[in-house]
Amino acid sequence: MKLLLIAPCQMVVQDPDSGQSLIAVFHEIKIRIGDTSEVPSNALIPKDWTVFTKFALEPEEEGKDYVLNTRIFWPDGSPFVDQSLTANQPTKNALVFTIRMQGFPIGQSGMIKIRQTLTSGGIEVCEQIEVEVRVVLEKALASEMATSQ
Numbered sequence: 414m415k416l417l418l419i420a421p422c423q424m425v426v427q428d429p430d431s432g433q434s435l436i437a438v439f440h441e442i443k444i445r446i447g448d449t450s451e452v453p454s455n456a457l458i459p460k461d462w463t464v465f466t467k468f469a470l471e472p473e474e475e476g477k478d479y480v481l482n483t484r485i486f487w488p489d490g491s492p493f494v495d496q497s498l499t500a501n502q503p504t505k506n507a508l509v510f511t512i513r514m515q516g517f518p519i520g521q522s523g524m525i526k527i528r529q530t531l532t533s534g535g536i537e538v539c540e541q542i543e544v545e546v547r548v549v550l551e552k553a554l555a556s557e558m559a560t561s562q
Contacts, residue, residue: 418466419467452520456518458517481497488522525547527543
């Protein structure tokens with residue numbers, strides 16, 4: 414088993430002939446807030462986003478059931494998401510997981526950690542995967558907020 418790609422992005426488009434297209438892959442999100450705005454530490458913005466993960470499979474790994482556990486943590490280390498997806502169909506050559514979410518965490522500046530573990534039959538079959546997305550809260554003057562709307 415070999416990890417080919419893990420990417421937080423806006424969306425994934427699946428084409429049966431050519432595979433997956435990742436739209437707006439990101440590693441940093443900048444959020445402009447009013448100069449006097451207080452942002453709660455657990456604030457979310459209404460934004461759909463996706464974590465796309467793809468593995469290459471060896472012939473002996475094909476046709477098995479796999480579970481991908483995805484845990485996402487706020488910059489302060491507290492849990493944001495804990496979700497498992499099961500791929501319980503025979504697979505050929507590659508294994509793909511698309512975790513879709515609504516609401517992006519903006520309550521804390523810093524690194525959001527995305528940690529994944531892949532198992533088959535309850536046994537870890539790949540090293541734990543971790544990727545980070547930086548969230549930057551930028552204060553904007555009231556005049557800047559008025560012109561940007």
